[in-house]
Amino acid sequence: MGSDGAAHIVRAFSGPFVSGKKRLAVPRDKTFGHVPERTRRPLFASIRNGKANQRWRPDGHTAHCLAIMGRMAAYTGQEVTWEEAMNSQQSSRPEKLTWETPAPVVQVAMPGRTKVV
Numbered sequence: 001m002g003s004d005g006a007a008h009i010v011r012a013f014s015g016p017f018v019s020g021k022k023r024l025a026v027p028r029d030k031t032f033g034h035v036p037e038r039t040r041r042p043l044f045a046s047i048r049n050g051k052a053n054q055r056w057r058p059d060g061h062t063a064h065c066l067a068i069m070g071r072m073a074a075y076t077g078q079e080v081t082w083e084e085a086m087n088s089q090q091s092s093r094p095e096k097l098t099w100e101t102p103a104p105v106v107q108v109a110m111p112g113r114t115k116v117v
Helices: 035-040 042-049 056-076 082-087
Strands: 005-008 017-020
Touching (some): 056 082
């Protein structure tokens, strides 16, 4: 802030600029902020083109399943194989979910006692 204007440094969409007697806009670089992430990432490109990105989906699915498998191993204290994780009938959500559904009773997992379902 000054007597002749103000510098607006953090501007998410318009970029930095100086306002006052003489407006000065700083040219915006194409590598600014999240622009590269949203233009070069396969997920965003596939959404824009209306095409499924076959390379992205299996990787995301595998990573998600691997995280669930790690949680199962941590909660049970057991080694969990890929087949056990994929064939597990364990569910972490209520069977019927409505506004009237009471909060579930949380069973605390105990490594060595909790079994892989």
